[in-house]
Amino acid sequence: MAGVYRGMVDDGQVLIDNSGADLWVVQQGTLGPYAEPSSIRDDVWRGIAGIHGVAETGNAAYLTMQIKQGGHEARVMVVGIEVDRPGRPGAPPYLTFGRPILQGHYEAIADEKTGLKLGERVRIRRHEYVVVGLTRRMVSSSGDPMIFVPLKDAQEIQFLKDNDALINERARTAANPAFNRPGVPGLLEAAQASATQARNVNAVLVRLAPDVDPDTVAGEIRRWKRLTAYTRAQMEDILVAKLIATSAKQIGMFLVILSVVTAAIVAFIIYTMTLAKVREIAVLKLIGAKNRTIAAMILQQALGLGLIGFLVGRVAAGLWGPAFPKYVLLVPGDALRGFAIVMAICALASLVAIRAALRIDPAEAIGG
Amino acid sequence: MASDDTPAIRLAGLRKRYGTGDAAVDALKGVDMTVHAGEVVGLIGPSGSGKTTLLKCLGAVIEPTGGRMELAGEAIYDAERGGWQVGDLRALRRDRIGFVFQAPYLIPFLDVTDNVALLPMLAGVANGAARKRALALLTALDVAHRAGAQVSQLSGGEQQRVAIARALANRAPVILADEPTAPLDSERALTVVRILNEMAVQYRTAIIVVTHDEKIIPTFRRIYHIRDGVTHEEAGEGRPV
Numbered sequence: 001m002a003g004v005y006r007g008m009v010d011d012g013q014v015l016i017d018n019s020g021a022d023l024w025v026v027q028q029g030t031l032g033p034y035a036e037p038s039s040i041r042d043d044v045w046r047g048i049a050g051i052h053g054v055a056e057t058g059n060a061a062y063l064t065m066q067i068k069q070g071g072h073e074a075r076v077m078v079v080g081i082e083v084d085r086p087g088r089p090g091a092p093p094y095l096t097f098g099r100p101i102l103q104g105h106y107e108a109i110a111d112e113k114t115g116l117k118l119g120e121r122v123r124i125r126r127h128e129y130v131v132v133g134l135t136r137r138m139v140s141s142s143g144d145p146m147i148f149v150p151l152k153d154a155q156e157i158q159f160l161k162d163n164d165a166l167i168n169e170r171a172r173t174a175a176n177p178a179f180n181r182p183g184v185p186g187l188l189e190a191a192q193a194s195a196t197q198a199r200n201v202n203a204v205l206v207r208l209a210p211d212v213d214p215d216t217v218a219g220e221i222r223r224w225k226r227l228t229a230y231t232r233a234q235m236e237d238i239l240v241a242k243l244i245a246t247s248a249k250q251i252g253m254f255l256v257i258l259s260v261v262t263a264a265i266v267a268f269i270i271y272t273m274t275l276a277k278v279r280e281i282a283v284l285k286l287i288g289a290k291n292r293t294i295a296a297m298i299l300q301q302a303l304g305l306g307l308i309g310f311l312v313g314r315v316a317a318g319l320w321g322p323a324f325p326k327y328v329l330l331v332p333g334d335a336l337r338g339f340a341i342v343m344a345i346c347a348l349a350s351l352v353a354i355r356a357a358l359r360i361d362p363a364e365a366i367g368g
Numbered sequence: 369m370a371s372d373d374t375p376a377i378r379l380a381g382l383r384k385r386y387g388t389g390d391a392a393v394d395a396l397k398g399v400d401m402t403v404h405a406g407e408v409v410g411l412i413g414p415s416g417s418g419k420t421t422l423l424k425c426l427g428a429v430i431e432p433t434g435g436r437m438e439l440a441g442e443a444i445y446d447a448e449r450g451g452w453q454v455g456d457l458r459a460l461r462r463d464r465i466g467f468v469f470q471a472p473y474l475i476p477f478l479d480v481t482d483n484v485a486l487l488p489m490l491a492g493v494a495n496g497a498a499r500k501r502a503l504a505l506l507t508a509l510d511v512a513h514r515a516g517a518q519v520s521q522l523s524g525g526e527q528q529r530v531a532i533a534r535a536l537a538n539r540a541p542v543i544l545a546d547e548p549t550a551p552l553d554s555e556r557a558l559t560v561v562r563i564l565n566e567m568a569v570q571y572r573t574a575i576i577v578v579t580h581d582e583k584i585i586p587t588f589r590r591i592y593h594i595r596d597g598v599t600h601e602e603a604g605e606g607r608p609v
Contacts, residue, residue, distance in 0.1 A: 283473040286429060287534070288462020288490050301477075362461075363429040365469060366546055367420035 001258070002338060003317060005244075005251045006329035012141045012239035016232060021058075021089040021205035022214050024230045025221055032228075033062050033203035034141050034235075035243045040227065042155070042201045051220050053212035058082050058089035059201040061154040064144060069115065069122055076114055076147050077140040078124060080154020080201070083107075089205035092148060098133030104150050109133040111145035124149070125157045141239050143326035151201065159198035169195055259345055262309075267349035270302045274353040278360055285362035295354045299347060306346030310339050374441040376541050376574030377403040377426070383434030383447075384421050384597075395421040397597035398435065403574040405440075405541060408565050410585060410604060411578045413594035419578050422594065423544055426576070427465060428457045439464055440541055462491055466535030466543040466573070468564075470550045472527040474519040480506065480530050481515045487537040498537075505533040508570070509563060525556040529563065536567055543567075545577040554583050561587050562609040 015034065024033065025040070025048055032038025045057040061080035066073050081090045083101040091100070092109055098118050101107045108129040110116040121128045129149060138146040149157070161169065170192050173179050179191040206229075208217060218229035230238065274281070284294055314335060321328040384396040395418045403409050413419050424430040425437065428444065431452060437445040443453045444460065454460050461467075474483045484502035489495060506512040509529040514522055522530065528548060535543050545564065549557035561577075561584045568575050579585065588604035 277476075279471070280473050280475060283467070283469065284475070285458075286427065286461060286467055287487055288458050289486075290458070290490070293490065361429075363424050363427075365467070365473065366423050366427060366429065366544075 001251050001255050002334040003321060003328040003330045004324070004326065005248055006331055006334065007324075007327035008141075008143070008244045008247055009240055010329045011139050011143050011327055012244065013236070014137050014139065015141055016235055016239065018093055018138055019060075019090055019205055020087075020093055020207060022208040022232060023206035023218055023221070024235055025204040025206060025225070025227050026202070026230070028226055028228050030228060031238050031242065033060065035238050038202050039200045040202075040204065042151070042199050044225070044227065045204045047225055048204055048206060048221060051217060051224075053209055053217045054206055055209040056089060056207040058091070058205045058207075059151055060090040060203050060205050061151060061158050061201045062140075062203075063154065063158045064140060064142070065124070065157075067122060067124055067147075074114055075144050076111075077144045078154055078157060079146050079148045080151040080158070081148050083150045089207045092133075092135040092138050092146075094135065095133045096136050098131070100133060101148065101150060102132075105153055106130065107132045107150065109135055109148040111138045111147070112136050113139065113145035114147060116147075122147070124153075126162075127153065129153075137327075139327065141243050155198040155200065158202075159200055160196070166196060259341065262342070263345045263349045266302060266305055266309075266346050267352050269305065270298060270350050270353040271356060273301065274298060274357050279365060281357050281360045282362050282365035285360065286365040291358050294357050298354050298357055299350050302346040302350035302353070303343055306342045310342045314338075373404075375402045375438070376405045376407075376440055377401065377576070378438040378441075379426075379435065380438075381435035382422070382425060382432050382437055382445075384418075384425055384430070385433045395597055396425065396432070399594070399597070399599045401592055401599055401601075403542075403576060405572040405574050406568050407590070408561075408568045408575040408577060408588065410588035410591040411576055411594060411599075412580065412585060412591060417594045418597040419594055420546075421597075422599075423546055423576075423578055426542075427467065427544055428452075428454075428460050462487065463538055464540050464542060466538065466540040468528075468531050468535045468543060468545040468548045470547040472519075472524075472531035474527060474530060474534070476519050478519070479515070480511065480517050480519065480522070483519065483530055484533045484537050487534055491538055502533065502537060505536055506530070508567070509533050524551060525559065528552065528556075528560055532560070532563060532567065536571060536573065539571065541573060543573055543575045545575060547579055547581070548577065549579065549581045549584055557581060557583050558587070558609045565609065 026032035026038035027040050030036045030038045042059050045059055048054060049057050059082055063078045065078055067076055082088045083104065086100045096112065101109060106127055106129050108131050110131050112134050116122055116131045118131055118134060120131045122131060173192050173195065174188060180188045208214060214231040218231050221227055221229040281294060317330060321330060379399050379401040382396055382399040386393045386395055399422060411419055425432045432445055434447045436443060445452055481499055481502050484505055485498040488498035488501055503512060503515060506515050509532060511526050511529045514526060549560050552560060564575050567573060586605040586607040587609050589606035591602055591604045593600045593602060
C-alpha cells in the first residue's frame with residue numbers, strides 16, 4: 001500500500017519534473033492545469049515572455065480521454081505541445097525510440113505504457129496520428145500515460161465541436177436576432193467564425209533564467225497579467241497535498257484495516273497453536289521453565305510468523321508491482337517501516353496467547 | 369548432610385484434602401513411602417485411588433494438607449512447620465525432580481539434542497556444556513544417532529527415550545514416571561523399564577513408576593499399592609528385563 005502511495009506521489013513529481021517548467025501560468029483563481037480546468041488564450045505567452053527573468057515559454061493543452069488502440073480501449077492524457085523547436089517547456093525531455101514531432105499536424109509521441117509502437121497509427125477524435133517517437137515515465141497525476149501531439153491538434157481535439165454540433169450552433173446563432181441584424185452585414189459570419197475558433201490553451205509553462213527567484217516572477221505575472229502563476233513548490237503542493245490527499249487517506253484507512261485484520265489473524269493463529277500445546281506448556285512449566293521463557297517462545301513464534309508473512313509480501317510486491325495498472329514505487333525505507341510495523345503487530349497479537357499460556361497450571365502435565 | 373542410607377524420597381503420613389466442609393474429599397489419607405537412590409519402585413492402584421494426586425504432591429505442583437515429605441533427607445514439605453520448606457518450587461522441580469510422562473511431550477520445534485539440553489540450560493548451564501551433557505545421555509540411551517533429528521521424525525519408543533534423557537538431564541536424584549509405557553507395545557515397554565533400571569543404577573536415581581501396565585508390574589522389586597488414599601508396600605517379583 002505504501003508502494004501505491006509512493007507511486008502516486010512519484011507520478012506527480014515526475015509530471016512536474018518532466019514538464020521542464022519553473023512556473024505554471026493558468027486561468028485566474030484555478031488550480032490548473034492538472035487539478036482543475038483552466039482556459040487561457042494561446043497568445044498570453046507573448047506578454048509573459050516579456051517579463052524580466054523569463055527565459056522561455058510554452059503553451060500546453062491537457063486532455064484526459066479514452067482512445068481505441070489495437071482492439072482495446074486505453075485511458076490516456078493527450079498533451080498539446082508547441083513543436084516549432086524541441087526542448088520547449090511541456091515537451092517530453094527524452095525519447096526512448098524515434099524522433100521529436102517535426103510536423104505541425106498528425107504526429108504523436110507516446111509513452112511506452114500506452115502500448116503503442118513506433119510507426120503505429122492511432123485515432124484521436126477526428127484524425128489519425130502516426131507515432132513518431134516513444135518516451136517513458138510520462139504520466140498524468142492519475143497515472144494515465146501521455147500522448148504528445150502538436151498544440152493546434154490538441155486545441156482542436158479539446159475545444160472544437162463535432163460537425164453536427166457546429167451546424168446546430170450556426171443555426172442557433174443565425175436565429176438569434178442579436179447576431180443576425182439585417183443592417184449589419186458580416187456580423188453573423190463573424191459571430192459564427194468566433195464560435196468555431198479554438199484559440200485557447202490550458203496553461204503556459206514558463207522556464208526561468210538561471211538565478212531568478214520564481215516567486216518574484218510569479219508575483220509579477222499575477223499582478224500584471226491577471227493570471228494565476230504557480231511555482232514548482234506550489235505545484236508540488238497541489239499535486240501531492242491536494243490532488244492525492246483523498247487517495248492517501250483512503251490508502252491510510254486500508255492500511256489501518258489491514259493492520260487490524262493482520263493482528264486478528266496472527267492472534268488467532270498463535271492463540272490456536274498455544275491452545276493445541278497446553279500439555280507441552282504445562283510440561284515446560286513443570287520442569288522449571290520460567291514464565292518469561294514460555295512467553296519468549298510464543299513471541300518468537302509470532303515474530304517468525306510475521307517475518308514469513310513480511311518476506312512473502314515483499315517478494316510478491318517486488319514481482320507483481322510492475323503488473324499493477326498504476327506505478328508502484330517500493331522504497332527500502334518503507335519496507336523497513338513496514339517490517340517494524342508487522343513485527344509490532346505480531347508482538348501485540350501474541351499477547352493474548354501469552355496470557356493464556358501463563359494461566360496454564362503445571363499440574364495439567366501429570367495424570368490423564 | 370545425607371548419608372548413603374538416607375532415602376532419596378521419604379513420605380510420612382502425607383495427606384491431601386480437596387475442598388472444604390461437606391464437599392471435602394480426602395485423596396491421600398496418610399501415605400508412607402520410602403525410595404532409595406538407585407531403586408525403581410512401582411506405584412499401582414485403580415483409577416481414583418490417589419496415584420495422580422500423590423504424583424502431583426511429589427512433583428511439588430500441588431501442596432499437601434498434612435504429613436511430611438523429604439528428598440535426600442531434606443524436608444521439602446512439613447505440615448507441622450507450615451507447609452513447603454523450600455521457597456522456589458519451580459527451581460526444586462527443575463533441579464531435583466525429573467518427569468517422564470505417558471506421552472513424551474517433547475518441544476516440537478526443537479531437535480532432539482535441544483529438547484534434552486533445554487533443562488540444563490533453564491538451570492543456567494552454558495549452551496555447550498548442556499548440549500554435551502545431552503549427547504552423553506542420548507548415547508547412554510542409544511538414541512545418539514538421532515541427536516540432530518526433529519522430534520516428529522522419531523518413533524514412539526525413541527521419543528520416550530529422549531523424554532527419559534530429558535528427565536535425567538539435570539541429574540535429578542528423583543524421577544517420577546507417569547504411565548511411561550502406556551502407549552508402547554510389550555517389547556518397547558520392557559525396553560523402557562530396562563532403561564529406567566539401568567539409569568537408576570548408573571545415575572543413583574530414585575524412580576517411582578506409576579503404572580497400570582500388567583506387562584511391567586512383575587519387573588519391580590518393590591511395589592506400592594495405593595487404594596482409597598492409603599499405600600501398602602509389598603515385594604515385587606523383580607523379574608529381570
